[in-house]
Amino acid sequence: MNFFAYEYDPAVKFDMYTPMHLLMLGITLVVVVVFFLFSKRIANSPHEQTIRRSFAGFFIVLLIGLMIVDGSGGHIWLPLHLCSISYLLTIALLITDNKRIFKYVFFTGIIGGLVTFAIPDLAHSGYNRFRFYEFIIAHTALIVFPIYYLVHRKFEITRRDAIMAIVITNVIGFAMIPVNILLDRTGIVPDANYMFVMNPPEDVQAVFGTFPWHMLTFELVLLVTFFGLYAIAAWYQRKQKAA
Numbered sequence: 001m002n003f004f005a006y007e008y009d010p011a012v013k014f015d016m017y018t019p020m021h022l023l024m025l026g027i028t029l030v031v032v033v034v035f036f037l038f039s040k041r042i043a044n045s046p047h048e049q050t051i052r053r054s055f056a057g058f059f060i061v062l063l064i065g066l067m068i069v070d071g072s073g074g075h076i077w078l079p080l081h082l083c084s085i086s087y088l089l090t091i092a093l094l095i096t097d098n099k100r101i102f103k104y105v106f107f108t109g110i111i112g113g114l115v116t117f118a119i120p121d122l123a124h125s126g127y128n129r130f131r132f133y134e135f136i137i138a139h140t141a142l143i144v145f146p147i148y149y150l151v152h153r154k155f156e157i158t159r160r161d162a163i164m165a166i167v168i169t170n171v172i173g174f175a176m177i178p179v180n181i182l183l184d185r186t187g188i189v190p191d192a193n194y195m196f197v198m199n200p201p202e203d204v205q206a207v208f209g210t211f212p213w214h215m216l217t218f219e220l221v222l223l224v225t226f227f228g229l230y231a232i233a234a235w236y237q238r239k240q241k242a243a
Helices: 019-044 048-072 082-096 099-118 130-151 159-185 202-208 213-242
Strands: none
Touching: 019 048, 019 099, 019 130, 048 082, 048 130, 082 099, 082 130, 082 159, 099 130, 099 159, 099 213, 130 213, 159 213, 202 213
8 A cells, every 4th residue: 555655755745844744743733632631531540551551552563564664665664763762662661660761761752752843854754654644653652651651650850860861862872873884884774874963954954063063062952951851840840749
């Protein structure tokens, strides 16, 4: 079926900052609103664990579908982008309830998801392709489930968690430079640019600059957004304790 094709339809393709981008954001907003309308009911359900693990199973099926679609186009899917790493961790969180996973994915999932929706890298896949909807669902999950755990499961975030998340993300990011070079030189992934450490997406190079200077901009964004998100979480936690 064309819906599961890797090649995009030139007549229906995704480009940043176009009506198609607005359609993506509109669908995402609807999914987020619907989820949070039912989130309290899910949290209070005696079957909450089963529901969470059902979500995890659904996300695994979507991920397998993405791997198959990429494979059909002659591409290998590797979980080396920050959102891909966070997606796998979110699935693990839903299955295990692991607080250490939550403390990391709270930052990388929410920030990564928001940034990705702002500058999505969708290889022009439009609304008539599986990858378009998989992208929306996967990245929405990165945002809503950490919030769900903070609000309904009462998992806590501290300043130390924010610092550790920044350190870990930097370590992964710098480690990705030799990984990208190796994948490119071996031909496994030509022009590999996981975590965009080799260069930012072309559409935002004017803002972030090019290698290696864009790394400084990325670092500044990382610090501001992670500590900003921590400040919001800390405010919410204080408010809940005072209530």
